[in-house]
Amino acid sequence: MTAPAGCKLIGKWRITKADLWDKAYLDLVELAYLLIRADGRGEILFGALTASLDLEYAREMVFFNWSGSDEGDQITGSGSADLNSDGTLAIEFSFHNGDEAELQARKW
DSSP, rough: OOTTTTTTEEEEEEEEEEEOOOHHHHTSSSOOOOEEEESSSEEEEEEEEEEEEEEEOOOOOEEEEEEETTEEEEEEEEEEEOOTTSSSSEEEEEETOOOOOEEEEOOO
């Protein structure tokens, strides 16, 4: 799926905060980020997790399913990212049969 015209979330976002993890963990391997591309794909990296995203778009929100690895274990989940009025991004991130986290990001 391609992004609709005017989708405001396309681009790279720097993950700056999470409710479950501190900043040191978020940037454990490299600077934490969420990448939203216009071609229906994306990626997320924080802590020891790296995953690819399959995206569905709205103008100020995306929904995604993800799959990747965390400390070498294969994992999956789902989530969404919503543009706040101050230009930051609110990310809801869920592990399949596991934790749910809220992350915050700003445009890279």
